[in-house]
Amino acid sequence: MDFLSDTVILSRMQFALTAIFHMLWPVLTTGMGIFLVIVEGLWLRTRNPAYYHHARFWSKLYVLNFGIGVATGIPMEFQFGTNWAAFSEAVGDFFGSILGFEASMAFMLEAGFLGIMLFGWQRVHPYIHYFATIMVAFGANLSTVWILIANSWMQTPAGGEFVNGKFVVQDYFQAMLNPFSGHSILHMFFATLETSLFVIGGISAWYILKGRNQEFFSKSLKIALAAAVVVAPVQIWVGHVSGEQVRRYQPTKLAAMESQWDTIPAGQAAPWSIVAWPDEQGEKNDWEIAVPGGLGYILEFKPELSEPVYGLKAYKPEDRPPLVWLIFYSFRIMVGIGFFFAALMLVSAVQWLRGKLSVDTIGSQRWLMRAWILAAPLGYIAVECGWIVRCVGRQPWIVYGQIRTAEGVSNVPASNVLTSLTFFAVVYTFLFCCVLYFGARILQRGPNLNLPVPDFEGRLPVEVEPAEHLPDSRPAEAQQEAQP
């Protein structure tokens, strides 16, 4: 139990715990924001109240995730100072500015329009409301861009150099557009979208299986499916390109992802292990099942490599990522889920073309609906696994090749970190259960199809005098159901 008195390990555990937990919520809200823009746009275009009710129903789940996303995002930012002060001081000129941009450009945009999006339905004109919805979705996705720029820079630092341990920026745009930025942003963008689409599809499938509101939910399932037709294959391609980049810029991470101990020279066939058990002490895999030529096909679409792939043994033990098995299996789980999504999309699209997803027939597609329900949580798992590969694979560096994680830590006694870590573990577990509980309650209640639809031409709600809002004396539950 030595780690209990090691500030570095405890701080890393705390950052990992808070990041893994925080990520669950924005992954859904950034993707679902785009879905809400789509359904509200469909409403404005078709004036079909069904789409309005879609916007209202899904935004209930949206806000449940949003609040906890905000709450758990704040510790992320402050931990750089509380737990990683030396890192903050060394890279603040660039890294800190990027976090500042995220807050002022993206986060505030989202926060500034969220109130109107959630509560402004009867107070502003529908077009202004739509603008607010777009701004919320745009802000959330812009957040992803800035966070990914910051993280990518930690993976492939560019645009300046380290002088006496402090990063001096020479070219900000080069630093922002570091080698990892572009594809990482796309990969994460599609990840949030894909996760949300399969959550929306999965929840819709659940209602369809239960025989509740089948017409309503076959609509949202089809919207999610139509979007997945584009997103699922593109994501596989973007993932592939990201893998090629890892090979080029972070060879130690690639070696850990593949649990590759010996270097495979150019011109040789490169096998790919489907499963293996890495033995870090013995510097070998205890056992493995490998596809001959597999790695060559993955990296270069041919069995023999044109450039060598370096194995972990090519690096000193202190320069290798720890927990090779974790990186190895996280990568495989992520890839597996990506392909499962594509396959599910394909089967569903075929059924759709065969006319099996109409309101009358969709209820009989029981296995397909079960597969969609199964898919609902998988996106989260894939995203978390991807980030484990990305950030555990970066170790032992906090800034790849430049600053070691152990050098970035704050001057804080281990007992303090242990205390805050314990609090986080307890509080976050509790909150996780609460979200599941309250989320289930929202689903039990289902969509409210009686909500009055705002009108376009009549009274402009902005002109309503506050005095006209009479107190509502009914119990809270009744108020939520329908406004007079």
Add this chain to the structure above:
Amino acid sequence: MDPLAQFLPQVWFFILALFLFLYVMLDGFDLGVGILSLTSSNEERRGILMTSLSNVWDANETWLVIMGGALFGAFPLAYGTILNGLYIPIFLMIFGLIFRAVAFEFREHAKRKLFWNYAFGLGSFLAALGQGFALGSVLQGITVDAAGRFAGSTWDWLSWQSVLVALTLIQGYVLIGSTYLITKTEGELQDTHYRTAKIAALTTLVGAVFITISTPIFYESARTRLFQEPFIYIFAAIPLLGALLIWLLLRSLSRRQERAPFIWTILIFTLTFAGLGLIVFPYIIPMSVTIYQAAAAPSALVFMIIFMGFLIPIMLAYNIFQYIVFRGKVTGGHYE
């Protein structure tokens, strides 16, 4: 010193002060309403209190995130050192903010609301307490080594001065929360908050008097500074102006004006803030690290002004728009 290397940190000191001020004022009334919710006599009242915040709390809290990001980017050394030194108060604040943030949504869905009522009220209190300790100990000074890095110990932030600052800040938040609620409510609930505003005005005044008197007595560095010309005139003027503003506030409360108390409170906050700024400047960690020592490279500061500076008016504009959309009294427990 190179004029640019002098000017840019000053600009960022000012911008940061603006962010901090907006945060203290906006999340101040927000947290104040949260603390006041602990005194609400029934669920309906608590519902109204929370509804009065539901569309703005998130944007208000975002100023804290922006302030954090800007401090990190513009003064990386100060960001690392202050947060490192204030490990415990920062996490007090963070856990408080977590509980109050989730309470908004969870209370809405919960059948038994008691737990979430306390999560909201006590969370707000804890967040304010953490901020008060942080403010108090930054003003008191943080122990640093020659390079400006934190070199103190775990409990440095806890002293009777920081307790005094924390209690006064909480009173200030309750005051601005009460005057905000006066503008947003009517009837019995409004009466209650006329009363809480009056009490909070007096307790804040007591705290402010204590701090004003004790600072020059116990801090040599502050004393030498305060009793120099031309500072002495400014620092003589601030308490006098403050007393005048408190008198105007109390008068508007007894005349039962609706908007004036909130405005007087904001002016009191502004004055206090200006006073603190004058004591602190040009230090970012009072009396040990100046803004020039802690500042990022001039190129970084320019880069940040280009990307962030022009956004300040835009951010203010859409925040104000949101307040306009939701202006008026909150009467039911919900917005629809």
